[in-house]
Amino acid sequence: MDFVFEYTSFLAKTVTLVVAILIVLAAAASLRSKGRRKAAGQLQVSKLNDFYKALRERLEQSLLDKDRLKALRKEQGKTLKKEKKKPTEAKSRVYVLDFDGDIKASATESMRHEITALLTLATPKDEVVLRLESGGGMVHSYGLASSQLARIRQAGIPLTICIDKVAASGGYMMACIGNKIISAPFAILGSIGVVAQLPNVNRLLKKHDIDFEVLTAGEYKRTLTVFGENTEKGREKFQEDLDITHELFKNFVARYRPQLAIDEVATGEVWLGMAALDKQLVDELKTSDEYLADRAKVAEVFHLHYSERKSLQERVGLAASGSVDRLLLNWWSRLTQQRFW
Template sequence: MEFLTEFGLFIAKTITLVVALLVIVSVVLSAAHKDKDDQGSDGELRVRKLNEKYRKLRESLQAKLRSDSERKAFEKARKKEDKAKQKAEKAKRKSGDAEEKPRPKVYVLDFDGDIKASDTDSLRRSITAVLSVAEPETDEVVIRLESGGGLVHSYGLAAAQLDRIRAKGIRLTACVDKVAASGGYMMACVADRIVASPFAILGSIGVVAQLPNFHRLLKKNDVDFEILTAGEHKRTMTVFGENTDKGRTKFLEDLEDTHVLFKEYVGERRPELDIAAV
């Protein structure tokens, strides 16, 4: 019996030691992971040359549409052409007769917006990278935009990123395949021009807010809910407390102020637009 007791104590100590070691390892790994996240918090940018992508696609289709003998002749001619082009460019660089004017470039960015405009941070990094190399006189930025809108402050920040492109004097085009409404349109209207598909939804220059209220349910079940505030309008509408007409009026005033700011923002970037008619 004494042996079993000592053995049990030994097992308990061993388990305690193992658990302690696991906790320490877990903490160390967690800290290391956090440091890694902090170091890589800026994420990464992926750059693709779209002209190369579509050139390869075209050549692949051209090759598939030819017979075996035609394909071989086509590949041979293409390689010969590429070699001659590289040779000519090398000779031009060697003679110092290269063109002084840079070739115009189009930088294509994507923004897929959710209610929080979560893609804003990625957009900010992309725009910072583009602005470091783009030439105002020749280059253009195209943003492929899709968003049904969302939080006012989030989309205000996203639109401000596009304002940086305009501020640098670089042409900006917004392409909308499906929808750029509300906050999405706030972003689109920054562009010099908007190119939209025939059935795309654009506009909706308005502000909306909605929230459920559980006050009557709580009251029915004898549950009290208290909100303590300092300041007359610190809390105008609440989910669990009883909403008042005064609170609703103030909340509507805030919505209207935001709506006025939205219309002014659009009007500044689309001066030819009749905001009242829209």
């Protein structure tokens, strides 16, 4: 027991020391950054044509003998010279964006800048491809993400959505904006519905003689609560709000995908890509890799990624908070009265 006590004491001291160091570093970073403007982010652009070319050349080097490789390179050089002499029209451009969605649709912050940048150059002859992965999340967050994609449609630029794994609920709300939706055969799609859930511990509090009071101004300022006693009237109002949100969701999807039998697919169900094609939730079955490799043969393909420059204070803060805080935040978000697509 003495050993356990000593070890626990040592561990507590170590943790305290580490936390103290992190607090000092965060304070120093805060003082250092006072009065300074927040560092701007940076738009990173890479040409995927070069990436695919490098893959092919690396494979050729590995598989072909020296003589065959030399002959191939010579032939490729001749072909390139002939193409340069021919008067050719400028190739169209394909702008590739990525969206990896969480509950709060945090990737919207980068995507909005990427869209703003490409709209300064893109024309209706070009194309935007969004590689989308999301199981949905908060209504207002995915509403904003969808509005950002709508800017592309409003500019008259073709928008293609590629889904390799999942685009459900709020994720499908984003996907439906595309002029064309391409899905992998076993990707998960649909879930056109709304859900909200929260626990209620009022009976537990009463059992231990603990009072909890909720004061509101406005009849429906609070309908359901975690700690207070919920009423049937509050439940009915809460359900009414969910139904209204669901109706808005259905109308939004129907606006961009008029070919859908909306009442048939807006049940909250999900389908795999092959079944989703039959339901007209998607237009084609293909992986994003296959689609972009094909486009790279006839167009210039550019991948855009906007990255925020985090200050020292922010980096220290992330290290101090750790993954536990993020897990707790996601857990609490699901327990509160947030509405989810």
